[in-house]
Amino acid sequence: MKKNALMIPVIGLVLLVWSCSSEPVHEVNKKLVGNWISKNGDTKLEITDKGFTMDDGKPVTEDYFVTKDTIxxxxxxxxxxxxxxxxxxxxxxxxxxxxDSDLVEFSR
Structure with a gap:
């Protein structure tokens, strides 16, 4: 019983140290942030620090993160x-x- 009672604080301490030492969660590339419009004008894209809104007739705001070259x-x-x-x-x-592998060009 003493071993189990000792393990709980040790595991908690390990999790605390791990969570504080890990990398910050996927920072946003500041070049992405802003309002974009597709080359054909059909789609608007608004990217903020916290939201990814694609408007192709029905605007939908989603959470997002960026890893290397992928949103x-x-x-x-x-x-x-x-x-x-x-x-x-x-x-x-x-x-x-x-x-769906379509390539879409946006500009500001």
Whole structure:
């Protein structure tokens, strides 16, 4: 019984140290943040620090995070995530591979 009583605080301490020492959660690339419009004008994309809103007739805001060259979105924490691969990103142009492999160019 003493071993179990001692293990609980030790496990708690290990989890606390691990959570404090891990990397910050996927920081947003500041070049992504802003309002974008597709080349054909059919889709608007608004990216903030916390939300990814795609408006192609029905605006939907999703949570998102970025890992390397991929944007992962989810609606209210749902999984699996929707993936958008960034092909090109600069101050005025964003090119994304959609989940269905369509390539869409956006500009500011």
């Amino acid at each position: 992962f979105t989810s609606y209210e924490g749902s999984r699996p995530y929707t993936r958008f691969v960034i092909k090109e990103l600069n101050d005025h142009k964003l090119t994304l591979f959609y989940p």
